[in-house]
Amino acid sequence: MSRKKWAVQLNRCDVTSVGFEEWGVSLLNVRVLRRSKSNTILLAGLSGSGKTVLFYQLRDGSPHLGTVTSMEPNDGTFVLHSELQKKGKLKPVHLIDVPGHSRLRPKLDELLPHSAGVIFVVDSLDFLPNCRAAAEYLYDILTKAIIVKRRTPMLILCNKADKVTAHSKEFIRKQLEKEIDKLRASRSAISTADIANDFTLGIPGEGFTFSQCRNKVTVAESSGLTGEVSQVEQFIRELVKP
């Protein structure tokens, strides 16, 4: 187990400004303490919801020429672009954008143990056709043992909010809660062979709401293309304190 983590650390080192001591400390922490003060945040969500755009927006302040479906995770440790001007010591954030394509889902499982928080990106423009798929993915993440035990905070981000026909975050929240409620019923007895739903959500007998989750779940809006990412940055800063 420990060797694997070593290898993962080694491969993941996209060297920007990770000091040796940070490295050494985090490695030690991994072996000695299970709960290290990690600064890793994951960007997850369905394919096409805007994760890669958000990643580059947070890192460079613009999505450059555009994006296509990701085949591999985007990994970077950096200080948020909007904070570059600020004075004072800023702790760099380790952000990982996990591809949303269903064939690449197992990658998320590898990265969850190291994360301090998860941002689940939802496409508010094209929401209803993908509502079920998004709810299933969200349900799978919320029921993972690691998330439940560590109470990893989660942000449900309604992306593409700049468009006129985008749904509001309240609407999306309610829809997701309804879908997850239905999923609870159909999934409670089954355990699929590859993704084990270790826990069930919510209180039996009551409708599901995000407030029933043991970890903190909040909802926010953003727009990756125009750069309206203040709520995201707030979430990140709360988790990764300098």
Place this chain on the structure above:
Amino acid sequence: MLEQLLIFTRGGLILWELGNALKGSPIDALIRSCLLEERSADAAFHYDAPAGCAAYTLKWAFDNDLGLVFVAVYQRILHLLYVDDLLAAVRREFSRVYEPKRTSYDDFDETFRQLQKEAEARAEEIRKFKQAGRAPAAPGKKQVPGAASRGSGKQRSSGGGGSGKDESDGDPGKGRRSENGSSKGHENEIKPNSRAQNVVVHGKENGAPQVEAFDVSKLQKLRSKGAKKTDTGGGGCKAAKAEPKKIAKKNRVWDDSPSESRLDFTDPVDDRGEGPEIVVADQGESMMDKEEIVSSDSEGEEDEEVRNEKPDTKKKGWFSSMLQSISGNALLEKSDLRPALKALKDRLMTKNVAEEIAEKLCESVATSLEGKKLGSFTRVSSTVQTAMEEALLRILTPKRSIDILRDVHAAKEQGRPYIVVFVGVNGVGKSTNLAKVAYWLLQHKINVMLAACDTFRSGAVEQLRTHARRLQIPIFEKGYEKDPAIVAKEAIQEAKRNNSDVVLVDTAGRMQDNEPLMRALSKLINLNNPDLVLFVGEALVGNDAVDQLTKFNQKLADLSMVPNARLIDGILLTKFDTIDDKVVGAALSMVYVSGAPVMFVGCGQSYTDLKKLNIKSIVKTLLK
């Protein structure tokens, strides 16, 4: 000319692009249905924009070391020879300019235009050279020209790129095209041989894609087969190939009627009511709901250690390769990969994976590893092993949800029954597994109804009737010698009336080459529009799995009236208990060929023997 050329990272960021805006989203389609499906060794990918406004061909190249992908998009009617050449040149040049953190490469425009001119000039030269040597044209000789050769023997003054000429060519081609039933493609009397090898499939995501982009090397392969000029085109050749394999089925009408009443013993039992057959209901929990004893991480680590400690069998250049692997600076070449890949391919084949699938997989892994830097302290074989493992995991992971219960609930809300059709060849276990699925659904409090649309095989209806009685569920049957499509339609109406949530439709087994039966099946599916078309395949099958699935998909696509044909949505793997745990390759072949996930695995003959596929353990067994 080229519509667009894109350079993007594997993580999804576009680094550089040049060209017109494209209609639809061909790049995303390429990634989803080709590169992520481990078909990256194919020559080209075809994309039809929705609403039929454009048809593109896409070609790509990888730079595995830097993690970049280069894609060229052009109109399908054009046949640009220089694209491969251009992609290779662009890759070379761009790797020089590339820096990991840099995101804008505007200065590359100039370099690109230069490269494009050069590539076009080179292609022009080759064409002129070939044309000049074409005068003494003889079959089998090396004089058949490149892109400009539409009909052999037709002299063509080719000016400019091969692009403009295709219009005049399209027409003689079109006639033959409709014959084939295969869409797109430029016709060439010599081509039928190669086309006969390519499986023609409509759906972009199923089966092997058509290799239509003209490649000079392909032509040379063709020539070695001898220029057999058949005028009937690809279709005739394919039919000729199929014919010897399967003799046309004889007339199926048996004079059944007198014997049926004589042999039909079940009726008296029915009249008596339940009789000795008391409810089966509880044989216990179906294995679907039991926890799989998933191998824990510790086991995984053991395997890793064993692998790493395996003695290095390569004798040649052992010391230098060890040095290189320690220093970690070696660039992987195709020649380095070949022995490791060959070993892997053989191993896969001993596990009962179809030969062509193993071949394609190895090619795809090779494409994704070529040019990559070896990590330090790793050997070539272990890199290849990890890459192959990832690839297998990717293929077997379903790309859409296989949660049937959720789908059933969704259909229930919409007020209609959820329809599942079981198709497959003879004797794979459709009826048995249908009963198992019914049992499992019943355990989850869902109302199931059976529809006996196998009106051919003697005893099929009685078999289902017995199952229905044991499970205490309604069955809709109309006896024998009726049109299965109509029976299914009426069954669904009956289900709506008595509020059944799910209708399981049993069909007769049929060989994939049997044209009239496949047509009947297609009619059944199109008439009733089921929610799930489940292909039942047995785990014992070897190379035939590929053939079965491609032909089933192809016939379903060809014979449907609507443009978006219903294809196979899921696979049910049966007789898993009969194979030694080591030979599980059939699952991989089937999934690769059809793109459909394995939804159930049948592992025995009693009601509870139904389980889900454990992907990690299969991958582990395949690569052991």
